[in-house]
Amino acid sequence: xxxxxxxxxxxxxxxxxxxxxxxxxxxxxxxxxxxxxxxxxxxxxxxxxxxxxxxxxxxxxxxxxxxxxxxxxxxxxxxxxxxxxxxxxxxxxxxxxxxxxxxxxxxxxxxxxxxxxxxxxxxxxxxxxxxxxxxxxxxxxxxxxxxxxxxxxxxxxxxxxxxxxxxxxxxxxxxxxxxxxxxxxxxxxxxxxxxxxxxxxxxxxxxxxxxxxxxxxxxxxxxxxxxxxxxxxxxxxxxxxxxxxxxxxxxxxxxxxxxxxxxxxxxxxxxxxxxxxxxxxxxxxxxxxxxxxxxxxxxxxxxxxxxxxxxxxxxxxxxxxxxxxx
Numbered sequence: 001x002x003x004x005x006x007x008x009x010x011x012x013x014x015x016x017x018x019x020x021x022x023x024x025x026x027x028x029x030x031x032x033x034x035x036x037x038x039x040x041x042x043x044x045x046x047x048x049x050x051x052x053x054x055x056x057x058x059x060x061x062x063x064x065x066x067x068x069x070x071x072x073x074x075x076x077x078x079x080x081x082x083x084x085x086x087x088x089x090x091x092x093x094x095x096x097x098x099x100x101x102x103x104x105x106x107x108x109x110x111x112x113x114x115x116x117x118x119x120x121x122x123x124x125x126x127x128x129x130x131x132x133x134x135x136x137x138x139x140x141x142x143x144x145x146x147x148x149x150x151x152x153x154x155x156x157x158x159x160x161x162x163x164x165x166x167x168x169x170x171x172x173x174x175x176x177x178x179x180x181x182x183x184x185x186x187x188x189x190x191x192x193x194x195x196x197x198x199x200x201x202x203x204x205x206x207x208x209x210x211x212x213x214x215x216x217x218x219x220x221x222x223x224x225x226x227x228x229x230x231x232x233x234x235x236x237x238x239x240x241x242x243x244x245x246x247x248x249x250x251x252x253x254x255x256x257x258x259x260x261x262x263x264x265x266x267x268x269x270x271x272x273x274x275x276x277x278x279x280x281x282x283x284x285x286x287x288x289x290x291x292x293x294x295x296x297x298x299x300x301x302x303x304x305x306x307x308x309x310x311x312x313x314x315x316x317x318x319x320x321x322x323x324x325x326x
Contacts, residue, residue: 009311017304021296025077028292029070032285039086039285060086060285073289082290087282092290095275100294102172103271106187107260110194111253117199122206126214137203144200149259153193153266160189170268190267194259198252205248250306254299261295 040056048056057063061072076083082092121137128134161169172186173179264273272291279287 006311010308013304013307017300021300024296024300025074025293026070028289028296029073032288033066039283077290077293082293083286085279085287086284092287095287096272096290096294099270099272099275101177102187102269103257103260103264103273106190106194106264106269106271107253107257109187110191110198110260111256113191113195114198114202114252114256115249117195118202118206121199122203123210125203126207126210138207141200141203141207144197145204147197149193149197150262150266152196153190153263156189156193157267170266172269186267186269190260190263190269193263193266194256197259198256202248202252206245209244244310246306246310250303253302253306257295257298257302 039060040053040062044053044056054063061069064072073083080093082096084091085095121141125134125137125141129138157169160167167189168186169189170186173182177183260271261273261276263269264271265277268274272295275287276291278284279291
């Protein structure tokens, strides 16, 4: 396979990634600044004098022009230094990276579990759609899409923590991953919560792609050559179905990460979710900006990786792109 079209595509896609990320940074900064209030409000006591108000603004840098504030923030984030918290005064970056030690494992494990559930469910629902269990799997996917993720979490807490008492209702060990068994146990319910909702939506997409493969000419030709259904599906169907599925997996990974932030609040996990909620409540803009920066970066990089993998798996995209340009 000629790698030049792939390299050209990656270069164009990387340029789009950088441009999009730069626009996202501007949006994050500007949108936070047009919200009523000032980051220094939490530092101003009741009945403060004008001098105290000015001093509070000076301490957080909001007494300077907006463009100067933005330039100062950019100079920090290029070094992955997000400044100091307006409330505690401690550096934001170490706190964010410490919280990622919970959010990233939660996201990645839930993502893998969801794929392990969605692939057989989607394929079975497509190939055995007329059977009772095929219809049951379709019902499962529709139900999972309709239920909000936080409600699934609350149901899980009620069943497995309060009734059966086999899993903790929330929290994380005080000594973190040093207590490996306790850490994993505390993540079981959050992982299952995210995986249930994600696998439901992903299985619907896999079902749709599988139906397209089952009705394709190349699969019928393979069967006519003597291959069994499973052999034809594995030899010819999987690769053709992989490319479109990879593209949706990039979106689902980003959705899983965002969903993990919500689920962390339900299960009282000390991840990015609780940090973001606390920072918003306290108008701690430095922390909010840092969390949004890291979250946006992770989401965009996952999309870039999915696009690159899809392009590598399906060389036909090069031909289609050339035909469109022609």
